[in-house]
Amino acid sequence: PxxxxxxxxxxxxxxxxxxxxxxxxxxxxxxxxxxxxxxxxxxxxxxxxxxxxxxxxxxxxxxxxxxxxxxxxxxxxxxxxxxxxxxxxxxxxxxxxxxxxxxxxxxxxxxxxxxxxxxxxxxxxxxxxxxxxxxxxxxxxxxxKHLKPLPAADELVDKCIECGFCEPVCPSKGLTLSPRQRIVIWRDIQARRRAGIDTTELEAAYQYQGIDTCAATGLCAQRCPVGINTGDLVKKLRSRDADRTKTAEWLSTHFATALQGARFTLHVANGARMLLGAPRLAKLSATVTRLSKGQIPQWTNAMPQPEKAIRFSPAVSDERPRVVYLAACVSRAMGPAAGDHEQ
CATH class of the missing domain: 3.30.70.2740 (Alpha-Beta Plaits)
Incomplete structure (x- = not known):
């Protein structure tokens, strides 16, 4: 490498x-x-x-x-x-x-x-x-014969030799593509484009398989011998379709409100589950999702319950070492699903 x-x-x-x-x-x-x-x-x-x-x-x-x-x-x-x-x-x-x-x-x-x-x-x-x-x-x-090229795709990932060291830590491995596979297919798309081959069908499949399902955690970079973060490529590709800048700016300046809204929505979903029962809610929400053309997400048994906001303990003066906990926004809004054994 x-x-x-x-x-x-x-x-x-x-x-x-x-x-x-x-x-x-x-x-x-x-x-x-x-x-x-x-x-x-x-x-x-x-x-x-x-x-x-x-x-x-x-x-x-x-x-x-x-x-x-x-x-x-x-x-x-x-x-x-x-x-x-x-x-x-x-x-x-x-x-x-x-x-x-x-x-x-x-x-x-x-x-x-x-x-x-x-x-x-x-x-x-x-x-x-x-x-x-x-x-x-x-x-x-x-x-x-059948010599495998490594065509240029993007300077963020061109150094990849497709060794696969990144794969064991990828959250989406087994669901869709690993970081190595994301790079391989993006290289193929770029090579086909340069050759004048239509890549419409391939790119349409890559949208979900390669872009939408990448967690962009950067775990792959920790394992990569040359430090390639495939998530950086994915975020770059996502930015091409990032046209809701006003919404993003509002969320960034009103993040506490956004978290409260997320918790409230989960409260509503959880209340509907308790009122209607899980099977009836799943069936009803599937219909609503279809009628809204995917704008309203479908409820499933994996839907998280709302998580309480973090409460900070008052400061104390002693000799114990201090720890700063930087909680992800997901873990600040979403708790375990109702059916999870561990609550």
């Missing part, structure tokens, strides 16, 4: 891992560095697990021109020759072979072992439907 953060916008981060015989590891390191110099990968870095002779190398690569693809092909040919032939090492140390090393499996293992692999493959997968072209491929150019 550190290399990804300093790469040129629009280029992809390539991560590979190879193994040299441990006693020749130092020589292998120097020979790999020579290949970086030869093919002008000046930003490449090496790291790994020396005890096993395992080396990861990371470099950035553009796939936007035939010249760049040819440079990549020449480099991978040289790496395969160096590791598998000259040093008798392994082209894969610990991670999946995928498509990138598929053209070089026979070079590493020899024809007899390679044909045996194919025999086993065809016995288990006669129709070739299980991971086609992964590990075993009859196409010597497979590592140069």
């Amino acid at each position: 550190a290399v990804g953060a300093v790469r040129k916008t629009g280029t992809t981060v390539i991560i590979e891992d190879v193994t040299f015989p441990v006693e020749q590891l130092a020589i292998g390191v120097n020979r790999l560095i020579e290949l970086f110099d030869k093919h002008h990968y000046d930003e490449a870095i090496l790291f790994g697990h020396a005890l096993e002779g395992n080396l990861h190398f990371v470099f950035t690569q553009g796939f936007n021109s035939a010249q760049e693809v040819a440079r990549y092909q020449a480099f991978m040919d040289d790496v395969a020759q160096l590791v598998a032939v000259e040093f008798g090492g392994s082209l894969k140390a610990e991670h999946g072979t995928g498509r990138n090393m598929a053209p070089f499996v026979e070079l590493e293992w020899g024809s007899d072992a390679y044909q045996l692999m194919w025999q086993l493959k065809r016995l288990l997968d006669p129709n070739g439907i299980l991971n086609p072209d992964v590990v075993l491929s009859e196409d010597p150019q497979i590592h140069l």
Whole structure:
């Protein structure tokens, strides 16, 4: 990710891992560095697990021109020759072979072992439907096809290499999209626009999947190796449709009143629940929501009860450390739902 953060916008981060015989590891390191110099990968870095002779190398690569693809092909040919032939090492140390090393499996293992692999493959997968072209491929150019670009989308997220470290902490993961997925799809939308492809349908789906359901908490930035806050992108996209500035200004200058209004509305909803019963209210509110075209929200069992306003204890003078509690507006207005076990 550190290399990804300093790469040129629009280029992809390539991560590979190879193994040299441990006693020749130092020589292998120097020979790999020579290949970086030869093919002008000046930003490449090496790291790994020396005890096993395992080396990861990371470099950035553009796939936007035939010249760049040819440079990549020449480099991978040289790496395969160096590791598998000259040093008798392994082209894969610990991670999946995928498509990138598929053209070089026979070079590493020899024809007899390679044909045996194919025999086993065809016995288990006669129709070739299980991971086609992964590990075993009859196409010597497979590592140069279906190349994934990382097109420019917005300077707020262009450094993303789609590693996915952000995903476990995202509140909307499992409901709609994760931060990584939001960036991936926004990149695709921008690339299609530049290519003159109609993105109307895609953007319509993205409105809910990508924009409306983002909590914009910034939790993703805490996990991101390069500090990308996908919520900043979402807030930027939301600002395009932010045309109710007078309403926003009134709310910001009358926030206590707005909180009281929110609590009062929840009091009314809660009173209706107690008066009509939950099933009848849910059915009635669904009709009202439909007739108002969504302007009046539908009541559900998850609707919160009103929360009492925060009451501050009088100040005391002693030696205990002080804590400042900054309560979110949501937790100042909304309490647990009536059906929640914990109240």
